[in-house]
Amino acid sequence: MKVAVCIKRVPDMDLRFAIGSDGKALDPAGLKFDIADFDGYAVEAGLRLVEQAGAGEVVVVSVGPAAVQETLRKALGMGATRAIQLEAAAIPFDGMAVAAALAAELKDGGFDLVLFGRMATDSANQTVGPMTAHLMGVPCVTAISKLDVADGRGTAERQLEGAAETVTFPLPAVVTIDEGLGRPRLPSLKGIMAAKKKPLDVRPAQLGTASLTVDHIALPPDRPPGRIIGEGADAVPELIRLLQTEAKVL
Amino acid sequence: MATMFAFAESRGGALRKVALEAVSAARQAADATGGGEVHAMVVGAPGIGSTAPALGQAGADVVMVVEHAELARYSPEVCSATAAARLQAGGYRGAFFAASAEGRDLAPRVAAALGLSMAADLTEFAFEGEVLVGQHPTHIGKIITTVRLAGTPAIVTLRPGAVLVAEAGRTPVVEPVAPALDPGAARVVVTALGGKGDAQLDLADAPVVVSGGRGLREAANFALVEALAAAFGNAAVGATRAVTDDGWRDPATQIGQTGRIVSPDLYVAVGISGAIQHLAGMRTSKTIVAINKDKDAPIFKLADYGIVGDLFEVMPVLTEAVRKAKAGG
Ligand SMILES: Cc1cc2nc3c(=O)[nH]c(=O)nc-3n(C[C@H](O)[C@H](O)[C@H](O)COP(=O)(O)OP(=O)(O)OC[C@H]3O[C@@H](n4cnc5c(N)ncnc54)[C@H](O)[C@@H]3O)c2cc1C
Ligand SMILES: Nc1ncnc2c1ncn2[C@@H]1O[C@H](COP(=O)(O)O)[C@@H](O)[C@H]1O
Numbered sequence: 001m002k003v004a005v006c007i008k009r010v011p012d013m014d015l016r017f018a019i020g021s022d023g024k025a026l027d028p029a030g031l032k033f034d035i036a037d038f039d040g041y042a043v044e045a046g047l048r049l050v051e052q053a054g055a056g057e058v059v060v061v062s063v064g065p066a067a068v069q070e071t072l073r074k075a076l077g078m079g080a081t082r083a084i085q086l087e088a089a090a091i092p093f094d095g096m097a098v099a100a101a102l103a104a105e106l107k108d109g110g111f112d113l114v115l116f117g118r119m120a121t122d123s124a125n126q127t128v129g130p131m132t133a134h135l136m137g138v139p140c141v142t143a144i145s146k147l148d149v150a151d152g153r154g155t156a157e158r159q160l161e162g163a164a165e166t167v168t169f170p171l172p173a174v175v176t177i178d179e180g181l182g183r184p185r186l187p188s189l190k191g192i193m194a195a196k197k198k199p200l201d202v203r204p205a206q207l208g209t210a211s212l213t214v215d216h217i218a219l220p221p222d223r224p225p226g227r228i229i230g231e232g233a234d235a236v237p238e239l240i241r242l243l244q245t246e247a248k249v250l
Numbered sequence: 251m252a253t254m255f256a257f258a259e260s261r262g263g264a265l266r267k268v269a270l271e272a273v274s275a276a277r278q279a280a281d282a283t284g285g286g287e288v289h290a291m292v293v294g295a296p297g298i299g300s301t302a303p304a305l306g307q308a309g310a311d312v313v314m315v316v317e318h319a320e321l322a323r324y325s326p327e328v329c330s331a332t333a334a335a336r337l338q339a340g341g342y343r344g345a346f347f348a349a350s351a352e353g354r355d356l357a358p359r360v361a362a363a364l365g366l367s368m369a370a371d372l373t374e375f376a377f378e379g380e381v382l383v384g385q386h387p388t389h390i391g392k393i394i395t396t397v398r399l400a401g402t403p404a405i406v407t408l409r410p411g412a413v414l415v416a417e418a419g420r421t422p423v424v425e426p427v428a429p430a431l432d433p434g435a436a437r438v439v440v441t442a443l444g445g446k447g448d449a450q451l452d453l454a455d456a457p458v459v460v461s462g463g464r465g466l467r468e469a470a471n472f473a474l475v476e477a478l479a480a481a482f483g484n485a486a487v488g489a490t491r492a493v494t495d496d497g498w499r500d501p502a503t504q505i506g507q508t509g510r511i512v513s514p515d516l517y518v519a520v521g522i523s524g525a526i527q528h529l530a531g532m533r534t535s536k537t538i539v540a541i542n543k544d545k546d547a548p549i550f551k552l553a554d555y556g557i558v559g560d561l562f563e564v565m566p567v568l569t570e571a572v573r574k575a576k577a578g579g
Contacts, residue, residue, distance in 0.1 A: 127358040134362035163445035232559035
């Protein structure tokens with residue numbers, strides 16, 4: 001079982017964000033970075049697939065500047081076999097531009113499965129996976145929360161609004177991973193040591209042209225600060241009054 | 251005058267609300283260019299064409315009906331091939347899809363098939379000369395990114411609820427369209443659709459969402475949350491990850507960064523601490539009510555109306571009061 005996992009380096013969402021001086025990106029001061037949430041789930045899914053198969057490799061790939069090597073090393077520490085950095089000065093916001101670079105690298109790699117996160121925590125586009133699949137010419141199933149692989153076919157489950165779909169598809173395929181397949185393992189100390197010696201290749205990213213660009217970014221309008229209206233069941237009449245007269249939702 | 255394309259999502263033979271929103275957005279966009287046509291595409295088992303009048307009501311001038319016995323369930327490859335073939339034929343300035351589970355699966359396939367990019371999950375959009383400018387909540391809702399999309403057609407997905415359903419009152423021309431790919435030749439096949447029936451009010455459509463967290467202590471106590479939702483009558487029930495992880499609730503009802511994003515008129519958080527990952531899924535709700543026994547719970551920083559107290563004491567009283575208020579007393 002040969003699995004590739006595409007992972008993105010994204011800012012840690014717990015921190016307070018400020019807008020950078022160009023108005024198009026976050027102020028880098030004080031930011032911390034990590035592997036995108038769903039990409040961590042995708043790495044875990046890849047590791048489990050290869051463990052179940054008993055043989056194979058998990059190759060992690062990331063498009064971006066030298067800093068993405070830290071993200072790749074983390075995945076190597078979790079147990080991935082080797083890593084590829086597709087070097088680009090910056091990560092384009094355009095999903096097709098990123099997909100072009102990933103597809104060029106992965107198309108002839110002989111992978112049974114190429115895994116993605118459902119969406120990147122920062123861009124939240126949810127487009128790179130299916131676009132890469134199209135460029136690779138392989139089937140694609142998105143946002144799956146369960147996966148079984150047997151006899152060259154996959155069976156997956158996807159959560160819809162208020163329902164779930166079961167989907168079958170032949171390998172090789174691209175799959176994008178939602179929650180549900182198993183929490184990402186933490187890199188062990190031994191894993192982190194071993195990761196330092198694992199191969200990490202660097203190649204230029206063959207990015208596609210970007211037709212989706214960021215005009216500017218902004219913080220969302222502030223909500224009025226929270227207000228505690230009372231304690232216990234005694235506060236219920238006041239709440240009902242406010243819902244009727246102020247919020248007008250009742 | 252520009253012609254617009256809209257994909258009308260259906261499930262189980264019925265249109266979803268986001269279908270009407272996509273058509274309404276296309277109508278707005280066409281009208282903004284001086285009144286072009288809106289062409290809506292609906293795909294399903296034979297009979298799906300009966301949805302055409304509803305699509306006309308929302309603003310479609312033409313309804314392309316793709317009917318096939320093997321299309322009762324969503325087929326990503328047939329839908330994307332058929333939509334792409336139509337868009338390829340040319341003449342469309344914009345193509346509108348829902349940022350739903352299905353639309354977010356479909357639109358990027360269509361874009362890639364046309365060799366184009368796309369803009370995702372827009373809450374606002376406008377055509378400005380050669381580009382489409384849109385607003386897209388990113389970074390778990392902590393940043394609003396204004397994007398520019400070049401290329402024709404401009405392919406976008408719209409966040410559910412971002413567009414009001416139009417009352418355009420048109421009588422559309424119905425045009426049967428053959429699937430551009432034989433459903434029997436599709437590689438990716440949806441073999442089963444399970445879960446709740448269509449009658450249930452979906453989280454995305456509900457004007458009120460009542461969500462429960464670990465403060466409820468055990469699964470059975472969600473009855474308190476359900477009773478309050480029932481008292482509102484127009485409410486859906488959500489949950490935190492703490493609760494879906496423990497198997498108390500269906501994972502499809504998880505609200506937050508890694509769950510669903512909702513933006514109802516009223517969000518009631520019951521026994522929920524207000525972790526940043528939860529807030530990511532509900533912070534744009536118009537009014538937020540929180541019930542928590544810990545006055546320092548982070549949810550109170552966001553809640554318009556907070557009640558500090560034991561939910562087991564507050565919920566029955568609140569439920570009764572809402573029921574009375576709804577009954578007009
Ligand atoms: C990568 C990542 C993604 C995540 N994604 C999500 C997500 O999508 N959605 C999500 O919800 N979480 C998500 N989480 C988890 C999140 O961090 C929190 O752990 C979770 O939201 C907590 O759920 P909770 O509020 O139900 O539980 P708790 O944090 O345990 O809070 C329970 C609250 O109930 C109150 N309480 C207890 N008893 C009573 C009582 N009798 N009456 C009134 N109040 C009471 C307590 O004071 C407390 O504030 C994610 C975490 C990570 C790391
Ligand atoms: N720069 C990148 N390098 C590697 N993989 C990426 C990159 N950007 C996005 N991806 C993958 O594509 C998924 C979806 O990203 P997006 O379409 O931007 O939401 C992510 O979860 C990653 O798996």
